[in-house]
Structures are given as C-alpha cells and as structure tokens.
Amino acid sequence: MTVKTTFGEYPVGNKDAVENFHGNQLVYIGWDEHLSICSANAYPLPPDMPFGALTEAVIPSVAGPHPDFEKINWETVEWTLDGASLTPDMGASLKDNGIGHKSLLRFKTPGLNGYKGSGN
Amino acid sequence: MAKKLNMRKRYELFTRGLGWEPTYQTKEAVFPRESYEGLKITDWDKWEDPFRLTVDSYWKYQAEKDKKLYAVMDSFAQNNAHLNVVSPEYVNALKVFIQGVTPLEYAAHRGYANLARQFSGEGAQIAAQMQSIDELRHAQTQIHTISNYNKHFTGLHDPFHMHDRVWYLSVPKSYFEDARTAGPFEFITSISFAFEYVLTNLLFVPFMSGAAHNGDMATVTFGFSAQSDESRHMTLGLEIIKFMIEQHEDNLPIVQGWLDKHFWRAYRVLGLVAAMQDYMLTESPMSWKEAWEIYFVENCGALFNDLARYGLKMPKHHEIATAESEHLSHQLYGAFYNFSHAAALQTTVPSEKKMDWLSEKYPNTFDQYYRPRYEMWGEMAKEEGKRFFNMGLPQLCQVCQVPMVFTEVGKGKPMDISYRDSEFNDEKFHTCSDGCKDIFDAEPEKYAHAWLPVHQIFQGNCGGAEIPDVLKYYHFNPEDGGDCKGSADEKHWNESKGIDDADDDASVDQAKIA
Numbered sequence: 001m002t003v004k005t006t007f008g009e010y011p012v013g014n015k016d017a018v019e020n021f022h023g024n025q026l027v028y029i030g031w032d033e034h035l036s037i038c039s040a041n042a043y044p045l046p047p048d049m050p051f052g053a054l055t056e057a058v059i060p061s062v063a064g065p066h067p068d069f070e071k072i073n074w075e076t077v078e079w080t081l082d083g084a085s086l087t088p089d090m091g092a093s094l095k096d097n098g099i100g101h102k103s104l105l106r107f108k109t110p111g112l113n114g115y116k117g118s119g120n
Numbered sequence: 121m122a123k124k125l126n127m128r129k130r131y132e133l134f135t136r137g138l139g140w141e142p143t144y145q146t147k148e149a150v151f152p153r154e155s156y157e158g159l160k161i162t163d164w165d166k167w168e169d170p171f172r173l174t175v176d177s178y179w180k181y182q183a184e185k186d187k188k189l190y191a192v193m194d195s196f197a198q199n200n201a202h203l204n205v206v207s208p209e210y211v212n213a214l215k216v217f218i219q220g221v222t223p224l225e226y227a228a229h230r231g232y233a234n235l236a237r238q239f240s241g242e243g244a245q246i247a248a249q250m251q252s253i254d255e256l257r258h259a260q261t262q263i264h265t266i267s268n269y270n271k272h273f274t275g276l277h278d279p280f281h282m283h284d285r286v287w288y289l290s291v292p293k294s295y296f297e298d299a300r301t302a303g304p305f306e307f308i309t310s311i312s313f314a315f316e317y318v319l320t321n322l323l324f325v326p327f328m329s330g331a332a333h334n335g336d337m338a339t340v341t342f343g344f345s346a347q348s349d350e351s352r353h354m355t356l357g358l359e360i361i362k363f364m365i366e367q368h369e370d371n372l373p374i375v376q377g378w379l380d381k382h383f384w385r386a387y388r389v390l391g392l393v394a395a396m397q398d399y400m401l402t403e404s405p406m407s408w409k410e411a412w413e414i415y416f417v418e419n420c421g422a423l424f425n426d427l428a429r430y431g432l433k434m435p436k437h438h439e440i441a442t443a444e445s446e447h448l449s450h451q452l453y454g455a456f457y458n459f460s461h462a463a464a465l466q467t468t469v470p471s472e473k474k475m476d477w478l479s480e481k482y483p484n485t486f487d488q489y490y491r492p493r494y495e496m497w498g499e500m501a502k503e504e505g506k507r508f509f510n511m512g513l514p515q516l517c518q519v520c521q522v523p524m525v526f527t528e529v530g531k532g533k534p535m536d537i538s539y540r541d542s543e544f545n546d547e548k549f550h551t552c553s554d555g556c557k558d559i560f561d562a563e564p565e566k567y568a569h570a571w572l573p574v575h576q577i578f579q580g581n582c583g584g585a586e587i588p589d590v591l592k593y594y595h596f597n598p599e600d601g602g603d604c605k606g607s608a609d610e611k612h613w614n615e616s617k618g619i620d621d622a623d624d625d626a627s628v629d630q631a632k633i634a
Contacts, residue, residue, distance in 0.1 A: 028515040039524040041512035044578040062512040102548040118492035119535030
C-alpha cells in the first residue's frame with residue numbers, strides 16, 4: 001500500500017540517510033536483561049572505528065555506572081547483530097564486522113542478569 | 121412580535137440553510153480533498169448532529185463557562201492557591217500536561233478548521249467549526265490556568281516551543297501531525313473517534329481526578345469547563361463513524377484500517393499519561409491498569425459490541441495494549457528517570473508508601489520486575505553524584521517516536537525488549553511493536569520522513585553536539601530537569617511553606633559519619 005495523495009506521487013525522502021551524519025553511521029546498542037538502562041542507545045560512529053572501541057569507550061559511557069558492568073568478562077559475552085549471532089573481531093572495523101547504518105547490536109552477559117537477577 | 125423558532129427549525133436555518141450549490145466551479149473543485157482517500161459519500165443530508173447546536177447558543181454557553189472559569193482563576197492567584205497542592209512533585213503532572221497536551225488542543229483547533237473547509241456537508245462543517253473554536257478555547261484556558269503555576273515552578277515557561285523540538289514531546293506531536301497530514305476523513309476518524317471517543321477518558325480522568333486528589337482546584341476547574349465540550353466531541357466521533365459506514369459498503373475496510381492505525385498511535389501517546397498517573401501524582405486516585413480496565417476493556421468492549429452491527433471490529437492489537445497495562449507506566453517512568461537530566465520535568469525513586477501502593481495495584485508485575493529497579497537506583501543515588509542518568513541517547517521507534525522501552529509482554533517475556541524492523545528503499549527502520557511495524561509497513565514513504573529527535577541531534581540540527589547546547593535549543597533552563605530531590609522546585613516550595621530542610625541534610629550527614 002502506498003500513501004494516497006491529492007495529486008502526483010508522494011515525495012520520496014529519507015530523513016536519516018547515512019549522508020546526513022557527517023561521515024558517521026548510526027549504531028544501536030542494547031544490553032539484554034539490564035532494563036534499568038531503559039532501551040538500546042543510539043550512537044553516531046565512524047564505520048572504520050575498531051569494534052574494540054565499543055567495549056572500551058562507547059558502551060561504558062552509558063552502562064558504566066551499572067553494578068554489573070565491572071563484572072563483565074568480555075570473552076564470554078554473546079553478541080547478536082541484526083538478529084544473527086556474531087563473533088566480533090575486536091581489532092577489525094565496525095564495517096568489517098558487518099555493522100552497517102542503523103544496525104542493531106545486542107549483547108548478553110551470561111551469569112549477569114541484572115540487579116539481583118531481576119533483568120534490571 | 122415574530123414567533124420564536126423551535127430548535128429543529130432554527131438548527132436547519134443556521135446550518136443546512138447556510139449552504140449553497142456552487143455554479144461557476146464544480147463541487148469537486150471546491151472540495152478537492154473529499155474523495156481522494158477513497159471514501160464514498162452519497163448523501164450528506166443523512167448527517168445528523170444530535171446536539172443541534174447553533175452558533176448563537178454556542179457563544180452564549182461558552183461565554184458563561186469562561187466567566188466562571190476566569191473568576192476561579194482570579195481568586196486562585198489572589199490566594200496563593202499554588203501552595204495548596206499536595207507537593208512540588210505533583211506539579212510535574214502539570215508539566216506533562218502543558219508541554220504535551222495543550223499544544224495538541226491547538227493542533228486540533230487547526231485540524232478542525234481544516235475539516236470545516238474541506239467537508240461539503242453543512243452539518244459537518246458547522247460541527248467542525250465549533251469544535252475548532254472549542255479546541256482553541258481549551259488551549260487558552262489551560263495556558264491561563266497553568267500560567268499561575270509558572271510563576272512558582274520550573275518547566276512551564278515555553279511549552280509551545282518545547283513541543284516542536286523536545287524528544288519526549290515528539291511523541292504527541294508526531295501523532296497529531298500524522299493525522300493532520302492525512303485526508304479529512306482519516307483525520308476525523310483519528311482524532312474524533314480513536315482519540316476522543318475511544319481513549320479520551322484515559323487522558324482526562326487521570327489529569328482531572330488526579331488534580332482533585334492533589335489539591336489542584338485550578339486544573340479541576342478548567343477540566344470542568346472543557347467537559348461539556350468533550351461530550352459533544354465524543355458524540356461527533358461516534359456520529360462520523362456511523363455516517364461513513366452507512367454511506368457505502370466500500371467504506372468499512374477503509375475506516376477499520378484507520379481505526380486500527382490511530383488507536384495504536386493514540387495509545388502509544390497515552391504511555392506518557394500512564395507514567396504521570398502512577399508516579400507523578402503524589403496521591404493517585406486509580407492506577408493506569410484500573411483505568412484501562414474500566415475505560416477501555418469494559419466501556420470500549422461494550423461500544424464495539426454495539427458497533428458490530430456496522431461490521432466494525434475492536435482495533436487490531438488491542439489485546440497487546442491490555443497485556444501491557446501491567447507494565448506501561450513503569451516502563452515509561454523508567455525512561456523519564458533515565459533521561460530527566462534532559463527533560464523539563466523531574467523524577468525520583470518513589471517513596472516506600474508509593475512503592476507499596478504500586479505493589480498493591482500491580483501484584484503480578486511490580487515486585488518482580490520494577491521494585492528491584494528502584495531499589496538499585498535508590499542505592500546508587502545514596503552516593504553523592506551517583507544518581508543514575510543515562511548519558512547516551514535512546515533508540516527511538518520510527519513510528520511512535522517513544523524510546524524503545526517496550527517489551528514482549530504479549531509473548532510472556534516482559535524483560536525482553538520488543539524489537540521490530542522493516543526494510544524500505546534498502547534501509548532499515550526500527551519499530552517498537554507489531555502495532556507500529558504494521559503502521560510503518562502500510563505507508564513507509566510517510567514514516568521515512570519522520571523527524572526523530574535523537575537522529576536530528578546527531579545530524580547537528582538541534583543547537584550543538586553537547587547536552588547543554590541541545591537543552592538551550594529546547595529553551596530549557598538548567599534547573600528544569602534532574603531529580604525531584606534537591607531541585608529548585610523543592611527548594612522554593614520549602615521556602616514558601618516555611619519547611620526547614622536542614623533536618624534532611626542532618627540525617628544525610630549522620631549517615632556519612634556513621
């Protein structure tokens with residue numbers, strides 16, 4: 001179905017095309033079973049940034065204060081990229097790890113299920 | 121002396137009698153938007169206005185109501201009645217109202233003015249004109265009433281500017297703009313029926329009875345002043361649905377599609393009301409879940425039983441909305457708590473009394489899922505400077521624009537975020553629910569244009585890259601957001617009431633020493 005119009009075609013547009021982000025791409029990152037951080041967060045990130053910078057700088061900027069955060073063993077973290085399981089190469093770029101514009105990256109920390117195991 | 125006309129005759133002269141058949145242009149050229157949505161209207165004379173309100177009596181009634189309202193407001197100002205509310209935290213409910221709802225009244229005013237122009241039936245034109253004036257009056261009376269609080273509390277100073285820019289206010293704004301950029305029949309289905317008939321009690325009852333329970337007589341007064349208008353608006357909503365369906369059998373699937381869409385859009389907006397009702401009201405007269413049970417499950421269930429003879433069904437995904445009623449307010453207040461440093465309202469960890477009330481009202485969910493969250497936040501906040509704020513920006517739903525906080529309650533997994541996505545023109549678009557995904561997939565071209573506040577910040581269109589730049593662009597003052605505890609509102613309140621807050625400080629100091 002398309003949008004009905006009084007005349008002509010409905011104008012095609014994409015407010016959030018990657019060109020509008022000054023060389024960055026949007027990446028969404030969510031920590032499963034930790035919903036005290038209310039939703040996944042959105043970040044504008046350079047596609048050439050190494051994946052390792054996510055765990056060293058990007059994710060801590062939001063998740064750092066959570067009591068579970070310092071207990072994370074990044075070796076055992078389970079990653080999901082756009083619905084498929086991912087084994088990241090920490091030294092390779094986001095792009096080379098398959099992360100594109102508006103990708104959703106989720107991670108699960110086995111054994112750390114939020115405050116008192118409540119999913120928070 | 122001329123004999124006085126009876127009501128029916130007067131109504132006919134003042135409405136149908138005002139119309140004419142165009143001669144030097146075709147009717148289609150004069151009313152170009154009446155047919156493009158695909159709706160078939162064969163006879164506008166079948167339109168019935170059950171109120172039969174004519175313009176002369178309209179002005180008379182409204183003038184009387186305004187006179188009473190402004191008398192109450194004068195006395196409010198003279199008696200410092202803002203100090204009669206139960207707590208400074210309560211005023212956060214008024215911030216949600218003036219920032220989120222009052223600009224919708226104004227948007228509705230413009231929307232109905234447009235309908236009055238676009239409909240060719242005189243009965244519908246007149247009803248839409250009066251509603252347009254009502255909505256403008258509501259916006260004005262709300263601004264005038266709440267301006268009394270603006271002298272004493274933060275966050276109330278520039279609601280219309282905020283409404284056009286702020287991340288959480290794009291939720292109500294984008295819903296109304298979605299309706300206003302559609303054709304006249306979709307707009308009236310959306311606002312008059314889905315919003316005003318099906319869901320309006322869930323919007324106004326929490327605010328108005330909430331105001332009454334929290335000592336806010338000014339808000340109660342404008343609520344009463346608007347109430348008789350609202351019942352007229354609701355009647356218009358029901359009338360238009362029956363009229364459209366009775367005009368032609370082809371109209372039913374179109375109307376059902378609009379109802380499904382706009383029920384879900386309006387319901388998502390009400391998430392803000394749920395958070396207000398359960399958390400910002402110091403004394404909550406009823407929980408969101410109780411209100412949903414009465415006003416949606418029972419009342420709307422009965423309404424749709426009546427409408428079944430027209431072939432109309434309950435809106436799609438209504439059962440998800442009902443399942444979410446045990447989670448909605450907690451999830452939305454959680455989002456406000458995360459980002460109150462970037463809001464023109466304040467949040468805090470609920471008091472023990474409030475948490476016990478929430479446990480009682482939400483026996484299936486609060487203690488298991490949400491109380492631990494507040495306990496954790498409470499522990500974090502004990503340490504100076506460690507109150508949790510989310511220092512990033514949230515992922516937003518492409519359709520409702522709410523942060524993606526909703527969970528898979530429909531699948532029995534209330535702690536799993538509900539992620540949906542669609543592809544359109546080789547790009548991903550994320551939505552928060554099956555309801556929003558269905559809306560996106562039906563008209564992806566429309567939602568690809570969405571002005572998502574988070575993405576706009578990253579594109580550099582909101583005043584700068586740092587939070588203070590963005591807050592300045594929103595016209596927020598530094599003291600508008602943050603935690604209720606230690607806020608400028610609390611400080612000013614304590615001074616006005618002569619409360620010595622040194623006691624609190626002393627106990628904190630004792631704790632530090634211990």
